[in-house]
Every structure is written in C-alpha cells, then in structure tokens.
Amino acid sequence: MDISSLVQRNNTKIVFIILDGVGGLPVNGKTELEAANKPNLDALSRISACGLHIPVAHGITPGSGPGHFGVFGYDPIKYEIGRGVLEALGVGIELKKTDVALRCNYATIKNGIIIDRRAGRIPTEKNVELTERLSNQIKEIDGVKIILKPGKEHRFCLVLRFPENITEKEAVVTDTDPQKEGKPPAEPVPLNEESRKVAEVAKKFIEKAEEFLKNEERANYVLLRGFSALPHIPTFEEKYGLKACSIAVYPMYRGITRLLGMETIPVEGDIKEEVELLKKVYKDYDFLFVHIKKVDSFGEDGNFEGKVKKIEEFDSFLPEIISLNPDTLVITGDHSTPSLLKAHSWHPVPLLINSPYVFGGLVNAFTERECLKGELGIIPATAIMPLVLANTLRLKKFGA
Amino acid sequence: MDISSLVQRNNTKIVFIILDGVGGLPVNGKTELEAANKPNLDALSRISACGLHIPVAHGITPGSGPGHFGVFGYDPIKYEIGRGVLEALGVGIELKKTDVALRCNYATIKNGIIIDRRAGRIPTEKNVELTERLSNQIKEIDGVKIILKPGKEHRFCLVLRFPENITEKEAVVTDTDPQKEGKPPAEPVPLNEESRKVAEVAKKFIEKAEEFLKNEERANYVLLRGFSALPHIPTFEEKYGLKACSIAVYPMYRGITRLLGMETIPVEGDIKEEVELLKKVYKDYDFLFVHIKKVDSFGEDGNFEGKVKKIEEFDSFLPEIISLNPDTLVITGDHSTPSLLKAHSWHPVPLLINSPYVFGGLVNAFTERECLKGELGIIPATAIMPLVLANTLRLKKFGA
Structure with missing residues (x-):
C-alpha cells in the first residue's frame, strides 16, 4: 500500500545506517559478522527489533541502485534508474x-x-x-x-x-x-x-x-x-514527509540519495569523518542516512579479514551514534557481499531497528543467524521504511 | 488466490475468538500477555499451531474495520468500509x-x-x-x-x-x-x-x-x-460456505460482522455472557465468532494491569470454550493495543490455531515472543481463514 496518505509529521529523529554489503557467508564456520568482535552492535541487537530483509526478491542479487531503493521503500522493480x-x-x-x-x-x-x-x-x-x-x-x-x-x-x-x-x-x-x-x-x-x-x-x-x-x-x-x-520518483519529503540528508563518501550513493530528494553533504574520509558530520548536522534533519562503503569493498575483494576489521571499526563508533539518542536507529545493509563470493549476493541482509516500541530480548548478536530469531522475521526491504515511520509514530491509523 | 472455488462443506465447527487489541509491548520487561497468569491459554498454545499475523501491512496500524476484515480473510486495502x-x-x-x-x-x-x-x-x-x-x-x-x-x-x-x-x-x-x-x-x-x-x-x-x-x-x-x-462484499456463506454467527457486545463489531453476512445475536454483559451465548447457539452454526472488547479498552486507557486482568479473566473461561470441542479453535486479536502506546499499533498479533492437524510442541506460552517460535511464522492476517478452512478439511486440493 502507498503509505503517503497516512504520514503525519512530528519532531522525531531517525538515523539510518547502511553498512554496504554487510551480509556474508561462513568461511571456516563463521561469517564476517560472526567473526567480528563488535560488543556494541551485539549489545544493541539484544534490545532491538531484529530480522533480515530481502533486497529485491528471493534469489535476486541487487546492484547498488536497487539495493538502496529497496531499503528506502522504493520498489526496485518499479523504479529503475539509468546508469548515466x-x-x-x-x-x-x-x-x-x-x-x-x-x-x-x-x-x-x-x-x-x-x-x-x-x-x-x-x-x-x-x-x-x-x-x-x-x-x-x-x-x-x-x-x-x-x-x-x-x-x-x-x-x-x-x-x-x-x-x-x-x-x-x-x-x-x-x-x-x-x-x-x-x-x-x-x-x-x-x-x-x-x-x-x-x-x-x-x-x-x-x-x-x-x-x-x-x-x-x-x-x-x-x-x-x-x-x-531522470525517472519520475517521489522525494523523501513527498513520500514520507521527512527532511532527509545523506552522508556518503562515494559519489554513487550521494547520487542515489539526491535522486530521492535527500540533501547530500560533501564528506571525505571514512567512518570517523562521517560520524563527525552526522553529529554536526544532526539537529538539522528528521532523517539522517549514513552510508559506510568499505565493508562492501573488502567483501568484493574477497578480503574476509578486512571486512571483519571494518565491521569492528564501525562498532567502535557506534556508541557515539547511540549517544545522539535518535528516536529510531536502523542498521542494515543494502545487500550482502560475502567475501566467499567476492561479489554482491542474493542472501537476506541482517536488519536492526531500535526504538522504544520493540520487544527485544530475542537475539544475542547482530549476525545473519541470530537475526533469524528476531521479531521482524524475514521481510521485504520495502517494509523497512513503513516500520521506521511506525516506530517514530509518524503514521496515522489506517481506517476507522 | 480466491479460495472460494476450493471450498467444500462438512459438519465441522469453528470457534474464532478475537481478544480485541491483545498484542502489547514490554513494560518493565514484560508485555501484558507475558505478565498475565493464564495457565489454560498457555497450555493450549503448547498443543496448537502458533504464530503472529500482520493485520494490514508492515508498519500499518489498523482501525477496527481493517483489523477485522483482515482476520476474516477480506483484504482490508481492497475492502474499505465507510464510517457511516x-x-x-x-x-x-x-x-x-x-x-x-x-x-x-x-x-x-x-x-x-x-x-x-x-x-x-x-x-x-x-x-x-x-x-x-x-x-x-x-x-x-x-x-x-x-x-x-x-x-x-x-x-x-x-x-x-x-x-x-x-x-x-x-x-x-x-x-x-x-x-x-x-x-x-x-x-x-x-x-x-x-x-x-x-x-x-x-x-x-x-x-x-x-x-x-x-x-x-x-x-x-x-x-x-x-x-x-454499502460496499459490495461477498458474505461468509458465499466466500467460505460457512453459516456464521457473531457474538459481540459492542455495536461496531456486530456491524462489521453483519456486513460479512454473519448473524449477530444480541448480548449484553462481558465475557461470561458471551460464553454462555456461545454454548447456547453452538449447535446452530458452522462458524462462531466471539469478540472480546475490553482487552483493547484497557490497552487504550494505558491500563496495563487492567488489560492483564482481562486476559486472565478470559483464561478462566477458556476451559468452557474448549469443552465444546470445536474442530478448530482460533484465538487472536484484530490488532495490538499496547498499554505503553495507549493506542492501536502496527505490531504483529499473537495467533493460535488449534486442530487435530497441527505440529504443536513449539511454544511455551501464548505471548508475542513465544509465538515467534511457532509453526505459523509471521503471516498476513488474510492467511488465517484459508488455514482455518484447511484445518477443518473444508478446502479441496488445488489442481490435479
């Protein structure tokens, strides 16, 4: 259903983090997320709604465009974006x-x-x-x-x-x-x-x-x-009533999010610089998207250890993000990039939604296999944004 | 799919109980269902097919109309009912x-x-x-x-x-x-x-x-x-071949079910009177719907303890309902109404289907988090009625 007619505005803030290509596959029994030492992410998963999302459809490996469109609630089969x-x-x-x-x-x-x-x-x-x-x-x-x-x-x-x-x-x-x-x-x-x-x-x-x-x-x-x-795409403002910004080092992701009407703020560097920028502009937006690219890059290179380390690096910055105290915090990927495959893959992607309105207590760590036990189940990527809006009380009741 | 063409009639009986707004959220670590002392409901859950249903769609909070349409198998997005x-x-x-x-x-x-x-x-x-x-x-x-x-x-x-x-x-x-x-x-x-x-x-x-x-x-x-x-809606008789009645104290729910062709039998009082009426008319119908309103009312008031007590009260009447020995017994809600939110919510709703044709042995109690472990998984509300008909052997095989 088109949820635009149910949208109501309020003063809540949403931080939405994409660890690009975060999902993996076991190598010597453990996936990258399972091998990583990430105490903060795991602790957060225990008090959050967890699950996995399917970016496009069962068995379909998405490119970066469809991967991001899906998690932002734009059906990637309906909205195709030209490479140029x-x-x-x-x-x-x-x-x-x-x-x-x-x-x-x-x-x-x-x-x-x-x-x-x-x-x-x-x-x-x-x-x-x-x-x-x-x-x-x-x-x-x-x-x-x-x-x-x-x-x-x-x-x-x-x-x-x-x-x-x-x-x-x-x-x-x-x-x-x-x-x-x-x-x-x-x-x-x-x-x-x-x-x-x-x-x-x-x-x-x-x-x-x-x-x-x-x-x-x-x-x-x-x-x-x-x-x-240019395809005709409703903006985040039109679709969700959200003033959104995008924090991404790589041009492609700035491009995708600009297409959705997000303000893209130039940033160079990596996670540290992105988190600094997040803190700086936090007060100015309803929805703050942070794109962390290099998790995917290591996966594409087949560098299992590199991907593990990048996940651990993100984990070390998580407390700074949590201390902003957003009303809803989302952590997921746009798709999986298992080092084993050295490429994007079709596997469901771990998903975490933290808000005051979740059950929690169901998973023990932010990994592919633990997220299966979570309260969200396995959902289509396009279900994430309705859930995020619901968790920030930005959706009115449907019908009387 | 439209299952009407697969319907076959038999002499089975279905009791379908809606605990209005039964789903909740944790307060001090426990939801209303988790806090309630409800030995009968929990015992039943252990020998039933359990799961959760999504009333309309992920993140969507339903009103009473869409909530009931969904569980009765009428797509609430397709069938909208005017407030008048x-x-x-x-x-x-x-x-x-x-x-x-x-x-x-x-x-x-x-x-x-x-x-x-x-x-x-x-x-x-x-x-x-x-x-x-x-x-x-x-x-x-x-x-x-x-x-x-x-x-x-x-x-x-x-x-x-x-x-x-x-x-x-x-x-x-x-x-x-x-x-x-x-x-x-x-x-x-x-x-x-x-x-x-x-x-x-x-x-x-x-x-x-x-x-x-x-x-x-x-x-x-x-x-x-x-x-x-009046919207054009096929009746329960036309859609499912079921002679259905509705036992509900509140006018709105009698109204909704009358629209679906159920006979509505006037009743005043609360759970006790409804169960008495259920027993009285049990022999006359294939499908007996019992609507228990006050679980939702306490939720709407933010009265956690009141909601817990009402669930416990229902539990005390459950043995009487079970003793009727219906071929399939369904217990669920039309939506969640967490006391924490003092309002309807979007959360999946616990669902229990008891029949001779279930696995059972998977959940330990009738709660949101236990039902996640059940054999039904998280399903759309509109999947409930096909499952109910299947469990009463009222659906023919599809295809040769």
Whole structure:
C-alpha cells in the first residue's frame, strides 16, 4: 500500500545506517559478522527489533541502485534508474527534467578500430584538463547544451540538456562501447521513434569530439554508455514527509540519495569523518542516512579479514551514534557481499531497528543467524521504511 | 488466490475468538500477555499451531474495520468500509443497497457558528427522545425515506433510503462537521457528478432539522459525517460456505460482522455472557465468532494491569470454550493495543490455531515472543481463514 496518505509529521529523529554489503557467508564456520568482535552492535541487537530483509526478491542479487531503493521503500522493480543518471548525480551534476545523462570513456581508436577502451587509463589530471578543453570546444549541438564533467582516470560524464523536458522513453539509445577491443565502436541506435533526437545529438557529439581529439595520443575517441533521463520518483519529503540528508563518501550513493530528494553533504574520509558530520548536522534533519562503503569493498575483494576489521571499526563508533539518542536507529545493509563470493549476493541482509516500541530480548548478536530469531522475521526491504515511520509514530491509523 | 472455488462443506465447527487489541509491548520487561497468569491459554498454545499475523501491512496500524476484515480473510486495502455504514450496522439498522448511511452529531449553533460540536454531550435519554420526535417530523425528503436512530450522548445515525440502488460512487459527499468550534458548519459537497442527489437530500435534511430543533437549548443543529453506501462484499456463506454467527457486545463489531453476512445475536454483559451465548447457539452454526472488547479498552486507557486482568479473566473461561470441542479453535486479536502506546499499533498479533492437524510442541506460552517460535511464522492476517478452512478439511486440493 502507498503509505503517503497516512504520514503525519512530528519532531522525531531517525538515523539510518547502511553498512554496504554487510551480509556474508561462513568461511571456516563463521561469517564476517560472526567473526567480528563488535560488543556494541551485539549489545544493541539484544534490545532491538531484529530480522533480515530481502533486497529485491528471493534469489535476486541487487546492484547498488536497487539495493538502496529497496531499503528506502522504493520498489526496485518499479523504479529503475539509468546508469548515466546515477553517474551524473554522483559527480555532482544537478540533473533537470530536460536532461539525458551518459557515462563515457576516453578510448583509443586506430583505423576505425577501438584498440583501448580505456585510453590506457590516462591519469585523472589529464582527464580533467582534456575534459575542460573539450567542454569549451563543444558547448552546444542543435540547441542542446553539452555539459561535461571529468571522473577518475578515463571516465567522464556527459549531459545533453535539451530545451524541452525529456522523458525516460525518449532516451532509449544503445551504447557505443563495443565491449571488446579490436572492434569498431557501435553507432548510438535509438530503440524507438521517440529516442531519435537524442541519438542524433549523441552521434554529432561523437563526431565533434573525435575531430577535436584527433591529435591526442591515447584519448582520441569517446565511448558513450548508459543513456538515461531522470525517472519520475517521489522525494523523501513527498513520500514520507521527512527532511532527509545523506552522508556518503562515494559519489554513487550521494547520487542515489539526491535522486530521492535527500540533501547530500560533501564528506571525505571514512567512518570517523562521517560520524563527525552526522553529529554536526544532526539537529538539522528528521532523517539522517549514513552510508559506510568499505565493508562492501573488502567483501568484493574477497578480503574476509578486512571486512571483519571494518565491521569492528564501525562498532567502535557506534556508541557515539547511540549517544545522539535518535528516536529510531536502523542498521542494515543494502545487500550482502560475502567475501566467499567476492561479489554482491542474493542472501537476506541482517536488519536492526531500535526504538522504544520493540520487544527485544530475542537475539544475542547482530549476525545473519541470530537475526533469524528476531521479531521482524524475514521481510521485504520495502517494509523497512513503513516500520521506521511506525516506530517514530509518524503514521496515522489506517481506517476507522 | 480466491479460495472460494476450493471450498467444500462438512459438519465441522469453528470457534474464532478475537481478544480485541491483545498484542502489547514490554513494560518493565514484560508485555501484558507475558505478565498475565493464564495457565489454560498457555497450555493450549503448547498443543496448537502458533504464530503472529500482520493485520494490514508492515508498519500499518489498523482501525477496527481493517483489523477485522483482515482476520476474516477480506483484504482490508481492497475492502474499505465507510464510517457511516459501520455506525449504522452497529446500531442495528439493516442496511439495503438503496441506502446512504451517515453518523451525525447533535451540535449547538449560535449566529451561524458552531459553538459546541457535541451539544454539551446531552444525556442519551434526551437524545432518544429528540431523535424520536425528529424522526416523526422528517419521514421523507424528495421521495427519499429518512431513518434516524439514536446513539450515545450526542450521536445519532441517519440513513437516507432512496427508491433506487445507490453505489459507493454515488455517496462521495464531504462532512459538514467543521472539526473545530468557532467555525460555521460546512456544506455537504458532492465530490463527483454522481453524488449530487445524495448531497441535495442531505442539505435539505439539515435545513429541516435546524428548523425543527431551533428552540432546543443545546441540540439545535446537526452535523453530518461519514457519508457512505454499502460496499459490495461477498458474505461468509458465499466466500467460505460457512453459516456464521457473531457474538459481540459492542455495536461496531456486530456491524462489521453483519456486513460479512454473519448473524449477530444480541448480548449484553462481558465475557461470561458471551460464553454462555456461545454454548447456547453452538449447535446452530458452522462458524462462531466471539469478540472480546475490553482487552483493547484497557490497552487504550494505558491500563496495563487492567488489560492483564482481562486476559486472565478470559483464561478462566477458556476451559468452557474448549469443552465444546470445536474442530478448530482460533484465538487472536484484530490488532495490538499496547498499554505503553495507549493506542492501536502496527505490531504483529499473537495467533493460535488449534486442530487435530497441527505440529504443536513449539511454544511455551501464548505471548508475542513465544509465538515467534511457532509453526505459523509471521503471516498476513488474510492467511488465517484459508488455514482455518484447511484445518477443518473444508478446502479441496488445488489442481490435479
């Protein structure tokens, strides 16, 4: 059900922490959460409502977009977000409804054949310099404004800003990246009639960029991927009546949360700096999201010990977070990233909700297997936000 | 799935007990169910299928209508019941498809301003006398029969009985209650073209009532709320092939169950009288619903001890109910009403199903936390009735 009609505002505060990819699998009998020495998290689990959530559906391994959409209560099957859009938001471009966003690579072309899809991973400084010059050269094509922003190494972001609104349906254009070296680049092909004008501008951009880059040694071509326009998504304010902010070091997560209308506050560093920022802005928001990335990174690397240590590091900061005394504190992940798999996985993710209105006393530690005994059971990720709103008494009764 | 096509009739008997608002939250470490001394209920739980049900959806706090619809297997999001209809059924008006029902207040108006929305809570006897006179005065408006029935204090029920059928869509008219004193009453405004005739009659009723009541000191005006026509709901007989009766002291619950086609048998008193009636009519029905209200009432008052005592009182009558030897006995609540919250809540509700076809041996007591260990798990309320029919062998196999 759409709970927006039941939302009532009050002065409660919610702290919502994502330990990215926190769920794991046993290695020598223990998962990362089971191996970690985390007295604070375990103590909190004993007085909290615990359970596990299923990010998308049984057996489905989510990417970062669907993983976060789910825990924030946006059905990840209904709301799909284009890769280009995600990238653009991540590098700080404030997308408008008139925009088509793409993620691009500098590449090396020779005699019409792509010989390096990443232009030898040119240094980021080179990318910055090149993108600035390219940006000055190509400011507009057929009345469409061209916005470029460098990323790391060979990556950059392209936004085509049309004079009129562009719907998702008008941006269905194929990637030009041939995916393998030794092949010619593909044409940007519109997959429906409505997308022709976007494809046309993209084609002209490629031609102009190739002409401008022709004397570059390595970065003498551009590959375009992830054509996408802004999806229509209700904001946190519209959906839940929450003034929300997002504390995340990595661009992608800032991008996702900006899409949901959260204010994203720049922060560099890791857990320590994020917790410092949390404390600093705590008074200004109803809902404070903190994204902790590196738990996932170690999982992706297959570094069991590294993931354990990062969980332990988070545990050491937990008392500082608890001392803020939020009305509801949520700790979970957007998906599992077992070191064993070196990848995201489909496994249900441990979930903890602390508020004055829970039973507690059912689990002994914040682990996959203990959370199974908790009062929440195994629930869809999209059930988390209704529970969070309920626990802060922000939902009116349904029906008389 | 719609299970109606699988229903087969037999001679089994089902007793279905709702302890209204039975679920609670810990106060000093124990919930009301955990604090109560209830040896019979606990013993029964040990040989029953136990679990918890979610009345509407995760995080959603149900009103009494949705709470009961859910446990009776009617999706509370699909079947919404108008407040006027609920009230009319509750006071014993047998609504027809030609009716629009409203709940009304006597109010005090002065110079066009509502100065008391409840007419100083006039005594019920005064209301009865006034409503009878008003009823004799206004018997019909433009061919629409006017039916009035007094409630308690300042409340009464109005039914507009049209010569032709009225659909829900034709009764979408706004309340006239300004909600705050010191404001003029609102007009009844039709929210679509189809509802104009209902609004027109309502307006004339207000004018005639005002003229008739003008010399009353306090009850000199009427406020109209909850315009609604009968929703189309399949009956228990149609849906489940069950001849059902409802034993409930409070009007609202008789109203809800009458809407589902249950026979409602008048009863006054409390648990004792309800159990006596249950025994008396036991032989006449397949499905006997007993509604025990006061568990919820104490919860709403924040009276932890009162709620505990009421649960204990129910426990003392349980052996009498068990001695009827129903084929399936269900004990649950329509929602939780923790004394801690002094209100309905969203928490899953303990559920017990006793029949010869359960595992049992999994829980030690009928409490929120023990029921988590039970064989039913946490299920949607709408799953209860299919399970009840299954346990009485009233459902055929699905598919070959």
